[in-house]
Amino acid sequence: MNVIFELWGELKAVLLTIVGAIPYIAGYILLILATMFVWSFIKRMLTPKHDYSSLKTVTFGDESSVVSNTAASIISIVLIFVLWGAFTGSKLLPGFMHVPGPFEGEGTFTYTSTLPDGTTDDAQVTVLVHPVGEDVADPVVEAGDGFAKNDSMTIGSYRSALIRVADNDDTTRGDGAVITAIDGKPIVPSENVKIDFGQVSMTPKGTLNVQPSTGWQMEPIWLPSPEAVWKRLGEIATDGYRNSTLAEHLGFSLFRVIVGFILGSIVGIPLGYAMGLSSWFRGWFDPIVEFMRPVPPLALIPLVIIWAGIGEVGKIILLFLAALWIMAIAARSGVSGVRISKVHAAYSLGASKWQIMRYVIIPNSLPEIFTGARVAMGVCWGTVVAAELVAAEKGAGMMIMVASKFQSTDIVLMGIILIGIIGFSIDMLMRWVERIMVPWKGKG
Amino acid sequence: MAGLQIDKLSMRFDLPNGSSVQALKDVSIDLKAGELLSVLGPSGCGKTTLLNIVAGFLAPTSGAITLNEKRVYGPGPERGMVFQQGALFEWMSVRENVGFGPRMKGMAEKPKREIVDHLLNVVGLQEFKEKAVYELSGGMQQRVALARCLANEPDVILMDEPLGALDALTREKMQGLVLKLWKETGKTIILITHSVEEALLLGERLIVMAPRPGRIHKEYNLPFAEMGVGQDLREVKKHPDFATTREEILSMIWDMEEEIMGGKSA
Numbered sequence: 001m002n003v004i005f006e007l008w009g010e011l012k013a014v015l016l017t018i019v020g021a022i023p024y025i026a027g028y029i030l031l032i033l034a035t036m037f038v039w040s041f042i043k044r045m046l047t048p049k050h051d052y053s054s055l056k057t058v059t060f061g062d063e064s065s066v067v068s069n070t071a072a073s074i075i076s077i078v079l080i081f082v083l084w085g086a087f088t089g090s091k092l093l094p095g096f097m098h099v100p101g102p103f104e105g106e107g108t109f110t111y112t113s114t115l116p117d118g119t120t121d122d123a124q125v126t127v128l129v130h131p132v133g134e135d136v137a138d139p140v141v142e143a144g145d146g147f148a149k150n151d152s153m154t155i156g157s158y159r160s161a162l163i164r165v166a167d168n169d170d171t172t173r174g175d176g177a178v179i180t181a182i183d184g185k186p187i188v189p190s191e192n193v194k195i196d197f198g199q200v201s202m203t204p205k206g207t208l209n210v211q212p213s214t215g216w217q218m219e220p221i222w223l224p225s226p227e228a229v230w231k232r233l234g235e236i237a238t239d240g241y242r243n244s245t246l247a248e249h250l251g252f253s254l255f256r257v258i259v260g261f262i263l264g265s266i267v268g269i270p271l272g273y274a275m276g277l278s279s280w281f282r283g284w285f286d287p288i289v290e291f292m293r294p295v296p297p298l299a300l301i302p303l304v305i306i307w308a309g310i311g312e313v314g315k316i317i318l319l320f321l322a323a324l325w326i327m328a329i330a331a332r333s334g335v336s337g338v339r340i341s342k343v344h345a346a347y348s349l350g351a352s353k354w355q356i357m358r359y360v361i362i363p364n365s366l367p368e369i370f371t372g373a374r375v376a377m378g379v380c381w382g383t384v385v386a387a388e389l390v391a392a393e394k395g396a397g398m399m400i401m402v403a404s405k406f407q408s409t410d411i412v413l414m415g416i417i418l419i420g421i422i423g424f425s426i427d428m429l430m431r432w433v434e435r436i437m438v439p440w441k442g443k444g
Numbered sequence: 445m446a447g448l449q450i451d452k453l454s455m456r457f458d459l460p461n462g463s464s465v466q467a468l469k470d471v472s473i474d475l476k477a478g479e480l481l482s483v484l485g486p487s488g489c490g491k492t493t494l495l496n497i498v499a500g501f502l503a504p505t506s507g508a509i510t511l512n513e514k515r516v517y518g519p520g521p522e523r524g525m526v527f528q529q530g531a532l533f534e535w536m537s538v539r540e541n542v543g544f545g546p547r548m549k550g551m552a553e554k555p556k557r558e559i560v561d562h563l564l565n566v567v568g569l570q571e572f573k574e575k576a577v578y579e580l581s582g583g584m585q586q587r588v589a590l591a592r593c594l595a596n597e598p599d600v601i602l603m604d605e606p607l608g609a610l611d612a613l614t615r616e617k618m619q620g621l622v623l624k625l626w627k628e629t630g631k632t633i634i635l636i637t638h639s640v641e642e643a644l645l646l647g648e649r650l651i652v653m654a655p656r657p658g659r660i661h662k663e664y665n666l667p668f669a670e671m672g673v674g675q676d677l678r679e680v681k682k683h684p685d686f687a688t689t690r691e692e693i694l695s696m697i698w699d700m701e702e703e704i705m706g707g708k709s710a
Contacts, residue, residue, distance in 0.1 A: 341530055341531040342530070342531055342532075342533065344496075344499065344501050344519070344527070345525060345527060345531040345589075345592075346533075347501070347519035348500075348519050348520070348521065348523060348524055348525040348602075349521060349545040349593075349596050350520070350545055350548045350596060351548045352548070355548050360533065363533070366535070439576070440534040440535050440578060443534055443576075443578035
C-alpha cells in the first residue's frame with residue numbers, strides 16, 4: 001500500500017514537471033509553426049505562376065507524398081544552435097539575440113532598522129555582482145550617519161549571499177534592533193522583497209539573503225556556450241584528457257565495438273544458420289537465445305566486471321554478448337524467411353544441399369543479416385558507452401563520466417555530441433554497405 | 445516404356461489435432477514422352493500436391509512415380525519445375541539465373557554461355573541478360589523461369605500455375621510461348637492451372653480433378669494445343685468445340701464447388 005502512495009507521489013512530481021514545461025514546449029511548437037508559415041509564404045512568392053498546373057493536388061493522408069523537408073531540417077538544426085547560443089550568451093550571436101543574462105556590476109538597496117522604542121534608521125548596502133572566478137574586493141563605502149551604518153558585499157553571478165547588515169551598526173542584538181523594511185517595503189522573517197537587481201529575502205532568524213537576478217541565461221556549469229564546447233574540443237584533441245588523447249578515447253571505444261561485433265557475428269551467424277536449418281539446434285539454443293535476447297546487455301555489466309574485470313577483455317565479452325543474440329536471431333530469421341519455392345526450384349535444377357546452402361540460403365538471408373548488423377552495431381555502441389560510464393581507463397563514456405565528476409559540463413556536452421556523431425556515422429556506413437552488398441533487399 | 449507413369453498415388457496429411465486429410469487418392473496417370481497434360485480442378489483438389497509429389501518435394505503415402513522406366517525418389521534435375529512467381533534468385537542477374545542448372549552440374553563457362561544465350565533468344569530476353577531479375581516485369585520474370593528450367597535439359601517440365609499472376613494480355617502471349625517451346629523442345633509437360641481456358645488451350649490431354657479426396661474426375665483428349673501451335677490463340681478459342689468443352693468443364697467444376705459449399709445456393 002505504501003508503495004502505491006509513494007509511486008503516486010512520484011507520478012505527481014513527474015506530472016508537475018511536465019505541466020511546468022508546457023509553456024516552453026508550446027513556445028517551441030509555435031516557433032515551428034511560425035517558420036513553416038513564413039517558409040510556405042516565401043515559397044509561394046518565389047513560385048512564378050499561380051495557375052491550375054502550379055497547384056499540387058496531393059491528398060492529405062497520402063503517406064508516400066510526405067518527404068523530409070530539407071529547409072525544415074536545416075532550420076531545425078540552426079535553431080537548436082541559436083537557442084543554445086541565446087541561452088548561454090554566446091559570442092557567436094549578436095547581443096540582441098541573447099535572452100536576459102544575470103545581473104552583473106554594482107547595485108544598491110537600503111534597509112530600515114527599527115529599535116524597540118520605534119526609532120528607525122536607514123542605511124545603504126552596496127552589492128558588487130561579479131563573474132564567478134574573478135577576484136574582487138568589497139566596494140568601499142562611507143559609514144553614513146545614524147545608528148545603522150552602510151554596508152558593502154560581493155556576490156558571484158548566479159549565486160546568493162547572506163549579509164548581517166546589523167554587524168557594523170551601533171546597535172547589537174541585545175538592543176532588539178530588527179530590520180523592518182527593504183527599499184521602504186516592509187519585510188518580516190521568511191519573506192522576500194524585490195529590489196532593482198534581484199530580490200532580498202530574510203531568513204527565519206532575521207539575516208538578509210541577497211539574490212541578484214540570474215536572468216534567463218544558463219550558467220556555464222549547467223550549459224556552456226557552443227564556443228566553449230568547441231574550444232574545449234580543440235584543447236582535448238591536442239592535449240588529451242586524463243592521459244589519453246581524444247582520438248585514443250574514441251578509438252578505444254570504436255575498437256571495442258568493432259571487435260565485439262565481429263566476434264559476435266562470427267559466432268552468432270553460424271549459430272543462427274544452425275538454428276534455422278536443424279530442429280535439434282533450434283531446440284537446443286531456442287531457450288538460451290530467447291532468454292538472453294530480452295536481457296539488456298547493460299544488465300550484464302556487473303557480472304562481466306566480476307568475472308572479467310574492467311579491462312578490455314570484459315568490455316569485449318560484453319559487446320560480444322550484445323551482438324551475439326541479435327546476429328543469431330537475424331541469421332535464423334534470414335534462413336526461415338527463404339521462400340520454399342526458391343529452395344524447390346534449386347533442387348529441381350539439380351543443386352545439392354551444399355549448393356542450396358551456398359547459392360540460395362546464404363544470399364537469401366543476407367538482407368536480414370545486414371538489418372541485424374545495423375541493430376547490433378547500434379546496440380554495441382550504446383553498450384560500450386554505458387560500460388565505460390561504469391568503469392574504464394579510456395573511452396568516450398569514461399571521458400564524459402570523469403568530466404561530470406569535475407563538473408566540466410563542456411567536456412560532457414562535447415562527448416555526447418561526438419558519441420552521437422559516431423553512432424550516426426556507423427549507421428550511415430552500415431546502410432551504405434547494405435546498399436552495395438544486398439541491392440536486392442526487399443525486392444524478392 | 446518411356447514417359448512418366450504416376451501409379452496409384454495416395455497422399456494423406458496428418459494434422460496436428462489428430463485428424464487427417466486425404467489430399468490424393470489412387471491417382472494414376474500415364475504420360476508418353478512429349479505429351480502436354482494440363483490439370484484442372486477446384487481449389488483444394490490436390491493439384492499442387494500431385495505436382496509436388498512428382499517433383500519429389502513430397503513423399504507420397506503410397507504409390508509410385510516412374511520416369512523412363514526408373515522409379516524416382518526425391519527431387520532431381522530431370523524433372524524441372526516452373527513456379528507461379530517468386531522462385532527466381534533475385535541476387536543473381538537474368539543470365540546467372542538461367543545458367544543456374546548448368547552451373548550446378550559444373551558445366552564449363554563456354555558451353556554454359558551458349559546455352560544461356562540461346563535460351564534467352566528463344567524467350568526474347570537477349571537484351572535483358574545483365575539485368576537484375578527484380579527489374580523485370582512479371583511476364584519477363586516468367587520467361588526467365590521458363591528459360592532457367594529449359595537450360596537444365598529436363599525430361600519433364602512441371603508447371604505450377606506459371607501464368608497465374610500475370611495480367612490477361614501478358615498471359616495470352618505467354619500461352620503462345622509455352623506452346624511454341626513445347627513443340628520445339630518436345631518435352632513432356634504437366635501444367636497445373638486454375639483457368640479453364642488455359643487448360644483447354646495448352647492441354648493436349650486434360651485431367652479434371654475432384655476434391656475430397658483429390659482424385660481424377662474426368663479426362664479429355666483435346667485438339668486445341670495442336671491447333672494453337674503456329675496459330676493465333678484467339679482463332680482457336682473461336683472453334684465451336686472449344687466453347688462447348690469449356691462450358692461442360694465449367695459446369696462440372698461449379699457443381700463440385702457447390703458440393704463443397706454444402707448444397708446449391710438460391
